Amino acid sequence: QLVLQESGPGLVRPSETLSLTCTVSGASISRGNWYWGWIRQPPGKGLEWIGNIHSSGSTQYNTSLKSRVTISVDTSKNQFSLELSSVTAADTAVYYCARLVDILSTILFDFWGQGTLVTVSS
Amino acid sequence: SSELTQDPAVSVALGQTVRITCQGDSLRKYYASWYQQKPGQAPVLVIYGKNKASGIPDRFSGSSSGNTASLTITGAQAEDEGDYYCNSRDSSGDHVVFGGGTKVTVL
Numbered sequence: 001q002l003v004l005q006e007s008g009p010g011l012v013r014p015s016e017t018l019s020l021t022c023t024v025s026g027a028s029i030s031r032g033n034w035y036w037g038w039i040r041q042p043p044g045k046g047l048e049w050i051g052n053i054h055s056s057g058s059t060q061y062n063t064s065l066k067s068r069v070t071i072s073v074d075t076s077k078n079q080f081s082l083e084l085s086s087v088t089a090a091d092t093a094v095y096y097c098a099r100l101v102d103i104l105s106t107i108l109f110d111f112w113g114q115g116t117l118v119t120v121s122s
Numbered sequence: 123s124s125e126l127t128q129d130p131a132v133s134v135a136l137g138q139t140v141r142i143t144c145q146g147d148s149l150r151k152y153y154a155s156w157y158q159q160k161p162g163q164a165p166v167l168v169i170y171g172k173n174k175a176s177g178i179p180d181r182f183s184g185s186s187s188g189n190t191a192s193l194t195i196t197g198a199q200a201e202d203e204g205d206y207y208c209n210s211r212d213s214s215g216d217h218v219v220f221g222g223g224t225k226v227t228v229l
Contacts, residue, residue, distance in 0.1 A: 037218070047157075047165065047207050049218040060217060096164055100218070107211055107218060108155040108170040115164050 002026040004097050004113035012091075012120050018084040022097030022113060023077070030055040030075040035100035037109065038071060038082045040093040048093075052100050053080055087120045094118075125212050126154070126221035133227040134198045142224045144191045144208030152210045154191035156184060159223075160204040168206075169193055195226075203228050 008020035022036070029036060038050040051061040053071045061069050065084070073080040084091060094117050098109040126146040134140035144154050153172075157165035167175040169184035181196045191210075195202055208221040 039220075046205075046223040047159075047209075047220040049209075049220060052218065062217065103170075105151065106153040106155065106171045107209070108167055108175075109157070109165070109209070110167050110175065112164040112166075 002099065002111045004099065004111055006095060006097050006113045006116040008116065008118070010117060010119060012087055012118060013122055014088055014120055015086055018082070018087050018091060018118055018120070020082045020095055020097075020116065020118070021079050022081070023079050024099075025078070028075075029073065029078045029080065033102070035060075035102060036071075036073065036080045037098050037100045039096045039098060039109070040091075041096070041115075042090075042093040050082065050084075050095075089120050092118065092120045125219045126208055126210060128206075128208060128221040128224045130222070131225040131227070133229055134195070135229050136200065137197055139194065139196045140198055140226065142193045142195075142206050142226065144193075144210075144221045145189055146210070146213075146219070146221075147189055148210055148213045148215075148219070149186065149189050149191050151213075151215070153186060154184070154208045154210045156191075156193045157207045157209070158202075158204050159207065165207060198226075198228050200228050202226060 003025045005023045035052040037052040068085045070083040094115040096115045098112040155170040156168045159165040207223045212219045
């Protein structure tokens with residue numbers, strides 16, 4: 001059974017960088033043709049895709065966040081990470097990591113972490 | 123704004139059928155996936171394309187026509203209450219998008 005677990009600070013100061021790590025257990029992040037993604041959900045609002053990374057290192061980012069986002073992978077630790085720079089209160093959200101499967105004309109997030117709330121406040 | 127459009131809320135009587143729709147130009151080319159989210163919990167994959175995810179009851183089904191994907195719950199149960207999100211690729215195929223979500227209430 002694949003398990004994903006987010007970790008990182010729950011409080012970040014405005015203008016600083018939000019950093020989160022997702023630890024994957026139950027499967028090797030470097031095997032299989034999977035992508036590993038980050039999704040966020042502001043309080044009371046819908047889901048927003050942040051970006052994905054493949055074990056090869058190739059990335060895709062949400063255009064609206066691209067200038068501030070970096071997603072990286074550490075296959076030796078079976079982890080992938082998110083950095084979001086210059087945060088504001090609008091970045092306050094529950095952040096989820098998930099596995100993305102791309103099957104021809106269908107994409108799906110089949111396993112999700114439990115989510116971690118990150119609050120941006122001074 | 124989202125490239126996938128969902129109705130904000132729908133209600134259904136217990137045991138009846140409800141269809142949730144997701145509209146977007148990219149759905150002419152790509153299939154949608156559907157997720158159920160209950161308060162305080164992570165989303166759970168329900169349907170991808172026309173396929174049910176593992177462990178999902180048979181009352182859930184997915185379909186697609188033109189620019190619209192649909193999730194149908196046949197014989198809705200109280201435990202089906204929650205928010206439902208569709209997702210797919212955007213029109214360029216390079217990015218992932220989510221619909222705004224539909225809140226389902228079982229009366």
